[in-house]
Amino acid sequence: MKQLLFSAAGNVAYAPGSGSMIRLGGALAAAGRAGGSAVGEDGDAPSSPVEQGQSGDVALWGEANDFPQQVLKSLESNTILPSVLEWKTRAVYGGGVVYGRVTDYDAGGNEVFKRERLPDVEAFFRRSNIARYAYEGLQNLFTYAQSYPELIQSLNKQKITTLTTQDTAFCRYSVPKAGQAVPDLVHISANWPDAKLGDEFTTSVPVLDPYYDPVEALKADTRGFKYVYPLALPSPGKALYQLASWNSIRRSGWLDVAQSIPEFKAAMFKNQLSIKYLIEAHEGYWKWKYPDWDTKVTEERRRIISDELSEFEKTMTGVAGAGKSILSLTITDPRTGEPISAFKVTAIDDKIKSGLHIEDSQEASSHIYTALSVDPTLVGISPGKGMGAGSGSDKRIAFNNFISTHRFHQDLILEPLYLIRDYNGWPADLEFRFLNPLAQTADVSTSNTSTATGGQPDAYPTDN
Template identity: 30%
Template structure:
């Protein structure tokens, strides 16, 4: 049918207008990676009698979940994230003793019979699972949080639990001592002000072990010179490797694939190819519609029900299709309004229409897909040949090259493994 509107994409956010041959794609309004400015979320936690102010993570306080969703929506990004997380795990945890002899320091592996208490601790806390969870969070979100629980006497750590970074938030900096003092844990961040938030003291991220020793009375307090053991028995340790200019939440360097547009480009290619094969499309226009446009349209016309909004959206797309396809509209102007974002220094448009000069004939997207995958692999620090991202017989490598690339990757991942340990 020549007057059909075909939706495609993860949430049917994109569409193909068959009559005009136009492809309609969603355009982010502000960028989901934008930071909040002078905002806070005041929470009355379940386990505290005071109100604590937490800093949102992202403009809507749901950035971690959005990033995770985007990771799962792209084959290359998901595969690379999994690969990097496995590299963080390495050979796992071994119990060893450092031995010095013959002018060299070596490590001697210990057995369970030699140090049963250590092996019991590792087994009881399922350290292998904790290590894997921490590595996944470090790769995806740039930080990982671990809860340390002491016994009643506060003499030794008896429990270690990984706390999902996606459900973790940091309290506002204490202006007196300059420290971020609390960690808030809730599954409702980004949805509402949580009523299930668990607040736990956060160890000083600059010197967590030193801070812990002071809290547990092993070292004197810097201000008073006295040793005093706190009544707290649970603490949160942040494992994140800092990134420049980030005080509360880290921003991994590979997130540049989102701001640069390569992620969106990579995601659109398979949908384009699928739509082309299913509907025998010929693309003539690319129409980018700002995601805020629909909300403004629905508000202006008083359309509130989901089914009415879907119908209004379809009607608008058909009108747009008719405008682009109609021969009577040839040579006429399309008038649109835009505003200027002074902070970012960019123009913000509701609708952008671009003609596509070269029509698709069947194989053009292969090179585009390869280029997008290579850029994503480059940003995530994964050589394409280790993941098979480069198609074609002439682009394979031999076993020696693959082994050397893997060894290099292991060496580059050492800072993350040290942070986890």
């Protein structure tokens, strides 16, 4: 009898003699350490740390299970974050997803990538609307550092017919077990943190382990016809839900500073526009002009003051008052014998015109762009006195550097397509790429930059 070949996870075995695939469930787990051990070529399964303290059916994302919803509130209250995150998505998406084969390597070691058109792949791309899948997947990665692609199988489970992606904010894992590489389920609902498992608004979908032999695991899995293949950007110290690096701007307080400045200025606009001058009238003036002032009743005093100030304002305001002189009346203080000014006029300093808090706004904006890893010249001018969009060269270099440092994000989004390629029996050497348009100077001919090399087949010219 020929020896059985076991998968690394220990849940699937293959009998070479009969060509049978055998699903073992947890049969091998009892013989190993907690969580099971893999038997086969590797000898063991990769370690899978699981954080203690979770209970129930849903692994909480944040103390109130509403962390993604709190992130959305922060995005909606800021003028930079949403647009720059969208810009990052558009820039990395570039010309979209294509497929083909690497036919050679040039002298610099770059891939010579030749695009192809295969009927089965074309049909799959149309059915799945791969453009939407890729864009939404990148958007989820940049916002939350994780994305949840969903694979749908045919009724006979011989093919994967559709690839889509779920909104990360709507996804929550089931509570993982000790030693479990990934939780059993992803619960999908638009009603977190108030969603209820089992109701008509919540769907629970099995999860595939993206780290180890997902093709064979999917072939042996009988839990249904659709599965989540989770993707995530590594986040140090996070065992389950990852944390986007830009989130530090929320914890640092700089996002609060950026938001408080427009609120403060709005209040200034509302309250300061009606106050241009401060007029101070010395009490001695009224006794000097009206010797019987002390005997006058309050209502009469108020009328006299109102009439005097109305006449004074006629001199201060309106076109008719332009160019007029203001009489500065000086009287003698009967108590001290010192001269005093009857009226003192002080112009209220317009803090808005003087650019109050512009420097604070610039500093807060700088911290936000840094957290997002985007050069401000790529998006537009920075708020503040020293506004400038940067030169064409600055933009070109910054853009090319930006694209070249996001290959991993692209590879992560393309990862499920390689699983589908192997599962569906497409050519084994079929490769998937994003078209990365690199910026060139206007004097560089684009005729030599349209060849798919190094995974970056197209280039768009820009002014220098």
